[in-house]
Amino acid sequence: MDKQLATTLFESLASGIRLDIFRLLVKHAPTGLVAGEISTALALPATNVSFHLRAMTYSGLINVTQEGRYQRYRANLTVMQSLIDYMTSECCTGRPEHCFDTEIAAVCCDDNKFLSSDLEA
Amino acid sequence: MDKQLATTLFESLASGIRLDIFRLLVKHAPTGLVAGEISTALALPATNVSFHLRAMTYSGLINVTQEGRYQRYRANLTVMQSLIDYMTSECCTGRPEHCFDTEIAAVCCDDNKFLSSDLEA
């Protein structure tokens, strides 16, 4: 998980509509839903939902497979888990005891200096 | 953690600059950094950093305290942990076995139906 992917995924979760779509797909995992079902469930125009589905698919947060004339969308729970792992490691960097049980988080890191590597991507 | 707060926090993490700021503050927890140190570290104009710090402070992702003529910013690791918890519960809803060890996640939920509550905020 690099910074670029992380920001793209956060962007995918940073709108009420996209978060609704994702939660809906999680609830319907692993079957997923086709585009029209999502539009209907959220009472939104198909074009608008399609716009958001495209962004979420591009980021990898959801997957799509063609099923005849339908497009079936599924939550990518593996990517979500990777993002949670990324956030956890970012959160614990520096002072793990502020986030978690110390013995669990202690593996993360131990320095708190101001490094030029602060600036890396 | 409600949906509105979650989307605001994701928005706070959904830019490279804001993610840099957050990671920098996490690395310097619990001391934090003053605004000028952040601008210098990231080589960005003070006004631009101030713009992003304001958004992050508003969402609660970071905290600010006045220190003489300085404004000291700190990562709010408690909020970050709450967001991770929210993501974890959203991710596991439906089919916990897809995210985690089943025995850990099994508490989350057990239905996979299409409910009108899908539409709630």
Add this chain to the structure above:
DNA sequence: TGAACTATACAACAATTATTGAAATATAAA
């Protein structure tokens, strides 16, 4: 008090993202 310093507010503008209806593409079914 007055000069230097820190940071934000403001204003102007650039760039990106969101929304909608109409048209196009592709599949399925009659």
Add this chain to the structure above:
DNA sequence: TTTATATTTCAATAATTGTTGTATAGTTCA
């Protein structure tokens, strides 16, 4: 093959977000 269905693409526009320089407000210290 014609018609209906599902979804996306496109174009137009609206709305929001991001960036920068300048001005302002507040703090420190001589």
